[in-house]
Amino acid sequence: MVVKVYGPAYASPKRVIACLIEKGIEFEVVDIDILKGENTSPQYLNLQPFGVVPVIQDGDYTLYESRAIMRYYAEKYKSQGTQLLGNTVEERGQVEQWLEVEAQNFHAPVYDLVTQVLFGPLLGITRDETRLRQDEEKLVRVFDVYEERLRTSKYLAGDSFSLADLSHLAFGHYLMSSLKKEYLIRDRKHVSAWWDDISNRPSWKKVVQLYPYPV
Numbered sequence: 001m002v003v004k005v006y007g008p009a010y011a012s013p014k015r016v017i018a019c020l021i022e023k024g025i026e027f028e029v030v031d032i033d034i035l036k037g038e039n040t041s042p043q044y045l046n047l048q049p050f051g052v053v054p055v056i057q058d059g060d061y062t063l064y065e066s067r068a069i070m071r072y073y074a075e076k077y078k079s080q081g082t083q084l085l086g087n088t089v090e091e092r093g094q095v096e097q098w099l100e101v102e103a104q105n106f107h108a109p110v111y112d113l114v115t116q117v118l119f120g121p122l123l124g125i126t127r128d129e130t131r132l133r134q135d136e137e138k139l140v141r142v143f144d145v146y147e148e149r150l151r152t153s154k155y156l157a158g159d160s161f162s163l164a165d166l167s168h169l170a171f172g173h174y175l176m177s178s179l180k181k182e183y184l185i186r187d188r189k190h191v192s193a194w195w196d197d198i199s200n201r202p203s204w205k206k207v208v209q210l211y212p213y214p215v
């Protein structure tokens with residue numbers, strides 16, 4: 001069964017697509033244009049009641065929330081493609097810890113920067129300079145913690161690339177491109193080497209090449 005992924009142009013679906021490529025799972029995409037409001041059509045809300053992308057359909061099975069989708073496929077096809085969840089229960093614990101850090105600490109400030117700075121002008125959202133400054137300060141603290149971790153560990157969850165690293169690519173890409181916040185990564189030796197390593201994986205290069213970012 002070919003997996004259908006909705007909304008490939010946007011960052012959160014790219015998280016899922018990178019995971020499917022790492023696992024060698026066949027997929028096809030369905031374009032959803034958020035700027036035209038296609039994410040709020042009754043048909044789409046029937047699949048994803050919160051009106052955000054991605055959602056996947058795998059035969060009769062429908063699933064949303066990008067990190068839940070990645071966990072599902074990484075578990076379901078554990079022995080196929082790249083092992084993304086660690087090899088032991090302890091390693092799995094580390095993967096889950098750093099996935100949570102990505103979701104709870106890293107994601108919110110980057111998402112806000114992307115929404116206000118890049119999509120704001122297109123969606124008529126007014127910039128809140130105080131909040132933008134706070135977002136950047138939060139990211140400085142997050143990357144300081146990552147620098148310490150990556151000083152002694154090749155990847156966030158240990159010696160191997162995992163979902164925890166992969167989950168940073170979709171929005172980390174914005175920091176390194178349209179947002180022009182490369183300094184957050186480049187000013188930190190170990191974070192910088194980690195970023196070069198994970199963003200040069202063939203899976204990620206393929207995602208960016210196949211599905212260009214809209215902004």
Ligand SMILES: N[C@@H](CCC(=O)N[C@@H](CS)C(=O)NCC(=O)O)C(=O)O
Binds near residue numbers: 039065
């Ligand atoms: N927690 C959700 C968030 C998904 C999300 O924020 N998607 C953005 C695109 S990257 C979106 O659809 N935004 C449209 C909107 O908020 O109206 C997930 O990880 O799947």
